[in-house]
Amino acid sequence: MIKKTIAFAAALAAAFSAAPAFAHPHVWVDAKAEVVFNDKGEITAIRNIWRFDDAYSAFASQGLDTNGDGKLSVDELKPLADVNVDSLKDYAYFTFITADGEDIDFGKPTEYWLQDVDGRLILFFTLPTKAPVKTTGPVRLEIYDPTLFVAFRMIDDKDGPIVLDGAPKACAAKTFRPPDMDPATAAVLAAVPADQRELPPALQLLTEGQTNGADIACP
Numbered sequence: 001m002i003k004k005t006i007a008f009a010a011a012l013a014a015a016f017s018a019a020p021a022f023a024h025p026h027v028w029v030d031a032k033a034e035v036v037f038n039d040k041g042e043i044t045a046i047r048n049i050w051r052f053d054d055a056y057s058a059f060a061s062q063g064l065d066t067n068g069d070g071k072l073s074v075d076e077l078k079p080l081a082d083v084n085v086d087s088l089k090d091y092a093y094f095t096f097i098t099a100d101g102e103d104i105d106f107g108k109p110t111e112y113w114l115q116d117v118d119g120r121l122i123l124f125f126t127l128p129t130k131a132p133v134k135t136t137g138p139v140r141l142e143i144y145d146p147t148l149f150v151a152f153r154m155i156d157d158k159d160g161p162i163v164l165d166g167a168p169k170a171c172a173a174k175t176f177r178p179p180d181m182d183p184a185t186a187a188v189l190a191a192v193p194a195d196q197r198e199l200p201p202a203l204q205l206l207t208e209g210q211t212n213g214a215d216i217a218c219p
Helices: 002-006 054-060 074-094 183-190 201-206
Strands: 027-037 043-052 095-099 111-117 120-133 139-143 150-154 162-165 172-176 212-217
Touching: 027 139, 027 212, 043 054, 043 095, 043 139, 054 120, 074 095, 074 111, 074 120, 095 120, 150 212, 162 172, 162 212
Parallel strands: 027 150, 027 162
Antiparallel strands: 027 043, 043 120, 095 139, 111 120, 139 212, 172 212
């Protein structure tokens, strides 16, 4: 019962049967990423910081204030964080890296937690690469849901949406965001039933390119 209550929207869409009828996108996430480098100038992990929209935050956190103090602590949110991270593995954590044209594999998250900040849930998790990633060629980081059930948008703050942690001084990241979707495509997308996780092939073609991320160069 508790698993149904706290299930991650992107992985367990059935939990949102009480939500509005439109489905894609159904959850909105403000995203930020920290790219972690080792002392050899290789990428070893991505630290994701995702802030969920008000509606998802309110729905997912129902019943988790176990001490009744009107606040959600990290400990109270741990069951939800566990389900979020466990569910995300089925979707490659919505995090993708290509280095010199080759796809990079990730291991399991090494640390993760949820926080409630002003009524919005923020998920923090560190995703290590299975092997250090050389940056002698072009590197692209993408954070997105190919089905657009979850709409990601890289945020701007004082550090920028992409932070290079421990990178050689010559490294730089050029952030990119998805273009605005035309109204006709958005309307068709919104009409996809809430219990349909995958998009029809024709619509999938129309939504290609709705990705966030950065091109990382270390000349």
